[in-house]
Amino acid sequence: MPDDGTAGAAHAPEGAQDPADGQAAEAGQEPGGTPAPAGEPVTEAGQAPGDADAAARTEETAGAVEAGDPAQAAPAAEAEPRPGAGPEGVPAEQPPGGTAPEAAEAVPDPAAVPAAPEAAPTDTAEAPAAAEAPAAAETPAAVQDPAGTPAAQEVPEAPAAAEAPAAPAALEAPAAQQEAPVAQETPAAPDTAAAPEAPADAAQPADQAAAPPAGTRTAEQPHPEAPESPEAQDAGLQDTAPAADPAGQAQDAPEPAAAAAEPSAPRPQPAEPEAAAAGIPQQPRAEQLGGEFVPAEGSVPTTGHLAPTPQEPAATVPAPRDGDTAAASGEEPGGEAQDAGRERKPAGPPAPAFSDAEREAVLKVIRERRDIRNGFRSDPIPDEVLRRVLEAAHTAPSVGHSQPWDFVVIRSPETRRAMHELVMRQREAYAKSLPKGRAKQFKDMKIEAILDAPVNIVVTADPTRGGRHVLGRHTQPQMAPYSSALAVENLWLAARAEGLGVGWVSFFDEREMVRALGLPEHLEAVAYLCVGYVDEFPEEPELVQTGWSKRRPLSWVVHEETYGRRALPGEEPHDLLAETVAQIRPLDAKALGEAWERQKRMTKPSGALGVLEIISAQLCGLSRQCPPPVPEPAAVVVFAGDHGVHAQGVTPWPQEVTAQMVANFLGGGAVCNAFANQVGAEVCVVDVGVAADLPATTGLLPRKIRPGTSDMTAGPAMTREEAKKAIEIGIETARDLVAAGNKALLTGEMGIANTTASAALISVFTGADPAEVTGRGTGISDEMLAHKTDVVRRALELHQPDPADPVGVLAAVGGFEHAAMVGLLLGGASLRTPVILDGVSAGAAALAARAIAPEVLAACIAGHRSAEPGHVAALKKLGLRPLIDLDLRLGEGTGALLALPLVQSTARAMHEVATFDSAGVTEK
Known part of the structure; x- marks a missing residue:
């Protein structure tokens, strides 16, 4: 401790x-x-x-x-x-x-x-x-x-x-x-x-x-x-x-x-x-x-x-x-x-708590702490005030009482200018790495606090302090910077109590900063803080105000006994899937009505935008406001997993291509990367069942349930528990991306042989014969197509899945990426965030999600219609009209990415197109 x-x-x-x-x-x-x-x-x-x-x-x-x-x-x-x-x-x-x-x-x-x-x-x-x-x-x-x-x-x-x-x-x-x-x-x-x-x-x-x-x-x-x-x-x-x-x-x-x-x-x-x-x-x-x-x-x-x-x-x-x-x-x-099982009676009452006023004061300073980027005043900080702030930082807890921190107080304008130049170089490099949607937001965020704040404080960590036998650091060497981070928090709270604003600048190369400040090489720079009096403390954090991110609810992050059993104190652990479904609501009728009225008054003939007008009204009803927010930035989520049915010879591609393509996504060389760069979307790859060990890479979320599903022709593709776990992974992914500030989610997938599982799912939920919904996938001969259709039929005859039990259907003949996409749809709908569907695998997942929660379709937009016959059947069953019909059959979220600008355009038109009255245009 x-x-x-x-x-x-x-x-x-x-x-x-x-x-x-x-x-x-x-x-x-x-x-x-x-x-x-x-x-x-x-x-x-x-x-x-x-x-x-x-x-x-x-x-x-x-x-x-x-x-x-x-x-x-x-x-x-x-x-x-x-x-x-x-x-x-x-x-x-x-x-x-x-x-x-x-x-x-x-x-x-x-x-x-x-x-x-x-x-x-x-x-x-x-x-x-x-x-x-x-x-x-x-x-x-x-x-x-x-x-x-x-x-x-x-x-x-x-x-x-x-x-x-x-x-x-x-x-x-x-x-x-x-x-x-x-x-x-x-x-x-x-x-x-x-x-x-x-x-x-x-x-x-x-x-x-x-x-x-x-x-x-x-x-x-x-x-x-x-x-x-x-x-x-x-x-x-x-x-x-x-x-x-x-x-x-x-x-x-x-x-x-x-x-x-x-x-x-x-x-x-x-x-x-x-x-x-x-x-x-x-x-x-x-x-x-x-x-x-x-x-x-x-x-x-x-x-x-x-x-x-x-x-x-x-x-x-x-x-x-x-x-x-x-x-x-x-x-x-x-x-x-001998009486170890007997509960020992306490010697007396517990240690006293703070009074109500004292407790509220502590909670108030925690709630009202803000990361200040602008608005610093040039007023000097009295020495006694700064000393109190540093004393509070120095009393922070540390592992093994190692106290690994040091505080370098910088007041010199020359040093602050040098640090500002260093930070600006890193800021520009970071801006170039962002998708266009994020880059637009980031451009408006100015980082001038280094120059504006009268005092800068560098908090360091010494991983060698205390020698080699520091209590608690034997197996956790990273405890030194963790302990210094606690000192940062103490400093921040004490500064807020003194009326001082603090801005944490993190755009710096840590080794470059150590050398620039002349710090000993063995030190680590944990934080660069700008401290000074400010004009005001905003009600909400700046990143929340700008829409960069959202605050996650407490109920998302509290688990009872084991991870995944979410429950706040005093509550019973609840089921994540059931909780998510309960939060899905239909489109807001009032916002829908306002959207249709505005469409009539816009300077265009009524209905002239066709399906786009329907999409714009859907966005209004989903967001409960008219005009709706432009769905930007957006993220395409590529769920990757392998399939045991690959052993049945349903595709000429070897199974290792799944892992190779995941590496290609992460390296930026796939079609989805090119399309995402064009439309300014983020590519997020989630490993839910790739039959290979993938190295940790930026942009990869390791959520592997196991290396690939089982052969559906010999038994269930997965257990019911695994299917539910995959759905929950999709829900959590939606939560993470929406909390990070994304205003639209796009489905993508990667898995050799996944079109076979897609055909089986679509056949179950539409009632169509496997021959009507099984397609050529990545391109197969007529002979292999017939074999693939027979494999789907044998799997359905073996399991006899019940469409009224969508989780059971997924477990019997689905894939890990299908179940995860189901969770993404449910999670997005529960957060009232539009989800743009891609191809046949996304259509199969949408059918399963609809069977779980019919109102999930309020958040779904069909990005395109695939060349796969199963996708046509799925869209017809769902009642969704695709925005693009280009005979695409690639997957990866490519069709959804192409549709993203169309969806964004519908919302932007609601904001920017004038009405007949405002433009002075005579109606017919």
């Missing part, structure tokens, strides 16, 4: 965070970054257990414990006043003036401390009274400090506490280890929670306790029932001593001098088990932690730089770990492993 890098500084005021805050330790955390639970007794490894003087003092302390039912001790402690204590029961006395800043609070006067502890109410009432007697004898002895001086204990009414000289740190009273639990029997300090009990056979020795090293303070625990007031927090201890492995195993004893030499870097020590879950306060918020290490300015803190921040709230006990409940109740710590 990425480390958010902010745990130790959550309570710092905005703008005050040191650049090394990512290394700031939480209360009780070592500089190395290993957190230690606060408030546990600390054992110095160099101390020998069983000191005689300490044992004597412990016996006196245990004797002072009032005998009786432990369940009555807690109410007594809460009822008694606490003389000498500050608000909320925290001692108000501060250390003497001569005490070092690291010194802990002096031990309270025993007379001023109540006799009874504040025990946890959960397990205390259940503790047997008989266990109280051995409790006094088994109380572990306090261990002397390295100098041999007994450490002062925070045990009320203990004579030893008064006799002990002032110690640099106060110790909590270790809990007694008993055969049966005597919970919380040892009196606690005024603001310290009762110490826990441990089982008699626990791994830690009964007499093992220790004083912290000199200069190290033991964390106090807040009152478990009420938060501390500011005064009480000021009186509390500022640091916490780290706890060791819960197993409590003995460690090699270091030299006492070493402990004294590093007072602010305590080592982990064995600790007593924590208190029972019911008696421990919940995990503290960041602002309640006991202290913060102050790093040296501009560098990662080392031992010599660490110093506790003064006047911070006291630390509290963290939430219980696994096994703590068992330890507090006298059970074996390992017993919980």
Whole structure:
């Protein structure tokens, strides 16, 4: 999980965070970054257990414990006043003036401390009274400090506490280890929670306790029932001593001098088990932690730089770990492993959420973030504002807390001009690669922010930062730029909150930019950001306003458990096909009526444009507006797949031609590429079942279900699940292309032997004999045509497909590209986007789509009529009139591409042709 890098500084005021805050330790955390639970007794490894003087003092302390039912001790402690204590029961006395800043609070006067502890109410009432007697004898002895001086204990009414000289740190009273639990029997300090009990056979020795090293303070625990007031927090201890492995195993004893030499870097020590879950306060918020290490300015803190921040709230006990409940109740710590199936109860309420106003503020800045390209002001950005923005970026989460980012702040006009020239060269190269429809849109997008914004910031990623063993980067080396991208987001949101606009410029060669800016060669340029005050923040992103793209609905991108089971939280997973069909609606009657009325008023005889007038009215009804948007830009989708029926010898072309032609499409050398370039359409190739491994290439969508269908004469071409998956691929493709800004979709296909499957589908849905709908495809002899017809007939006789079950028909005799085209038609219709059909395979897919959702035809336009007899039968059944009749039989979307300008012309005429009234032309 990425480390958010902010745990130790959550309570710092905005703008005050040191650049090394990512290394700031939480209360009780070592500089190395290993957190230690606060408030546990600390054992110095160099101390020998069983000191005689300490044992004597412990016996006196245990004797002072009032005998009786432990369940009555807690109410007594809460009822008694606490003389000498500050608000909320925290001692108000501060250390003497001569005490070092690291010194802990002096031990309270025993007379001023109540006799009874504040025990946890959960397990205390259940503790047997008989266990109280051995409790006094088994109380572990306090261990002397390295100098041999007994450490002062925070045990009320203990004579030893008064006799002990002032110690640099106060110790909590270790809990007694008993055969049966005597919970919380040892009196606690005024603001310290009762110490826990441990089982008699626990791994830690009964007499093992220790004083912290000199200069190290033991964390106090807040009152478990009420938060501390500011005064009480000021009186509390500022640091916490780290706890060791819960197993409590003995460690090699270091030299006492070493402990004294590093007072602010305590080592982990064995600790007593924590208190029972019911008696421990919940995990503290960041602002309640006991202290913060102050790093040296501009560098990662080392031992010599660490110093506790003064006047911070006291630390509290963290939430219980696994096994703590068992330890507090006298059970074996390992017993919980035997009850692994039992759900562990939470120690308390969850961490608090933001208030409604705070949450709304966070969501507001996320919603209103915008990518600004124009409208920057020359107003300078104050240094404190820019620093806050950079601090927000620097607190971003990063994998393994690697923090791989650097921020190069550019203000120089000369440098910005050089970057602008570099970007403009790349922009021109990109514009040349765009289809005409896209190029027209892109031409209007100006990229002058580099010069207009007063500050440019380059965000880099260092993939080597942290060495070779960065946590989480072993198998994911790309996590460095991913982490830097999170810093970009933090910067962007913080800038928006400050009223600053940010524009992300991505038209640059990454290596060229690194060299131009003089960056180290090992760095990667992740983002070039233009930052400055702006005239306004638009309501919608600029790319949405210009029609370049659309925002995808959340329901498209949320999946439950497995990919494809789409469901928003609180909803049941739904079927993509059923959802899509439910969204298909007929043409809008109002827009249709307006279209026909406008046709009558246009400066032309009524009906003079023939079929084009019908198409223009259809576009109005589909878009629900008159005049309709011009269907530009457009994309032709070539679904590619192989067919098992090829083994029956239905075509002279070898099967590998499918993969070869896909490579030809991607290389721009096919007929469809030439036609697409002419009309300004994008070519998108989708591999749904090519019987070859296709290399990753720009323009190829890898969606392979499997390498080719099965032989339909020997069994089903595909399973029902595969047919449905292919349909869903078509739906998702339509969604992707429409969301990318395409306003028209064109069908295309590539698959050797696919006309055989097309003939079988058309025969099923039209009821025609296979001889009437089977054609020559890519060009075959009469003998092969007869054989091909017989193959279709045998397949239909084998499966007897039911036209009322279109998915079953596709599974029996269809192809992966046919099923995917069905999905494209359904997806386009659900998004009210026109779909221009190509040849015979598209006609077969349209028949299947119509059987699934009859209203899909509202979005369908027949681009041309193929020379294949099956296509003629399909168009007749569909009731569609083709725009072109040129005896084409190529496929690839070529006929649809030729028809695209005609469709666009019908919409453009509705926009630009004047009416009789506006032109002053007299009607007949």
